[in-house]
Amino acid sequence: xxxxxxxxxxxxxxxxxxxxxxxxxxxxxxxxxxxxxxxxxxxxxxxxxxxxxxxxxxxxxxxxxxxxxxxxxxxxxxxxxxxxxxxxxxxxxxxxxxxxxxxxxxxxxxxxxxxxxxxxxxxxxxxxxxxxxxxxxxxxxxxxxxxxxxxxxxxxxxxxxxxxxxxxxxxxxxxxxxxxxxxxxxxxxxxxxxxxxxxxxxxxxxxxxxxxxxxxxxxxxxxxxxxxxxxxxxxxxxxxxxxxxxxxxxxxxxxxxxxxxxxxxxxxxxxxxxxxxxxxxxxxxxxxxxxxxxxxxxxxxxxx
Numbered sequence: 417x418x419x420x421x422x423x424x425x426x427x428x429x430x431x432x433x434x435x436x437x438x439x440x441x442x443x444x445x446x447x448x449x450x451x452x453x454x455x456x457x458x459x460x461x462x463x464x465x466x467x468x469x470x471x472x473x474x475x476x477x478x479x480x481x482x483x484x485x486x487x488x489x490x491x492x493x494x495x496x497x498x499x500x501x502x503x504x505x506x507x508x509x510x511x512x513x514x515x516x517x518x519x520x521x522x523x524x525x526x527x528x529x530x531x532x533x534x535x536x537x538x539x540x541x542x543x544x545x546x547x548x549x550x551x552x553x554x555x556x557x558x559x560x561x562x563x564x565x566x567x568x569x570x571x572x573x574x575x576x577x578x579x580x581x582x583x584x585x586x587x588x589x590x591x592x593x594x595x596x597x598x599x600x601x602x603x604x605x606x607x608x609x610x611x612x613x614x615x616x617x618x619x620x621x622x623x624x625x626x627x628x629x630x631x632x633x634x635x636x637x638x639x640x641x642x643x644x645x646x647x648x649x650x651x652x653x654x655x656x657x658x659x660x661x662x663x664x665x666x667x668x669x670x671x672x673x674x675x676x677x678x679x680x681x682x683x684x685x686x687x688x689x690x691x692x693x694x695x696x697x698x699x700x701x702x703x704x705x706x707x708x709x710x711x712x713x714x715x716x717x718x719x720x
Contacts, residue, residue: 435557440712443546450465454483468538471535498517505572546588547589547685
């Protein structure tokens with residue numbers, strides 16, 4: 417992933433992003449809830465759930481679209497383009513690394529930064545940890561992983577005009593512990609996300625809800641869906657009752673698609689429970705250790 421020259425420029429970061437290579441195949445089997453916020457105006461932010469298999473090139477595209485810098489987005493991993501001159505930038509212990517396309521390497525060197533090609537690095541190599549229970553937050557793979565993930569500005573998307581947007585991870589949950597049928601990426605909201613069963617009352621969902629970047633949540637999720645189709649059982653409201661109106665269906669789909677994985681502190685994770693074969697979600701159902709382990713448990717219990 418990293419050239420010898422770049423490794424010499426940023427040895428700590430180079431070693432860090434390779435630290436979980438031995439469990440990478442397992443760790444990508446996760447969902448991450450990320451917060452993207454403007455460095456200049458921190459109140460402007462958006463929450464998005466992505467797959468642990470997301471590479472940094474796709475993260476770049478997600479950030480560009482959700483911050484309003486780019487008007488287009490392609491969910492497919494092999495489609496879509498990054499805005500020319502944009503990058504994901506890592507900063508840690510005085511070192512800087514650009515995760516961007518190959519042509520950016522010379523500019524990174526000129527700026528005194530290391531460089532790694534974005535398409536060869538996964539999001540879970542930046543945020544190294546795992547939620548092991550519903551209320552414990554992230555257990556990090558090492559003290560360094562915790563220090564990096566919790567340091568202000570350690571991961572940032574930089575737009576072509578130099579504006580910075582900080583990226584942080586709020587939870588990292590094994591696919592087996594969440595409803596993996598929900599198509600990603602998807603914008604989520606914390607407010608009103610549900611009570612004991614993990615569902616907000618879909619009848620009360622506000623279809624005009626917007627992100628901190630003034631993007632309508634429901635329309636944004638519909639657009640990012642692309643040509644994919646959601647599960648048909650999402651559309652069931654009352655079995656045996658009168659058929660729902662189109663407005664009811666739209667509201668239900670929007671409410672479920674925007675359900676957050678966790679609170680902003682990584683606790684109260686919505687994990688799969690109850691009737692698992694139907695993928696129903698229940699808040700506070702205890703995670704099964706065997707299912708958490710499918711995403712690669714942190715060594716020695718992890719660092720809290």
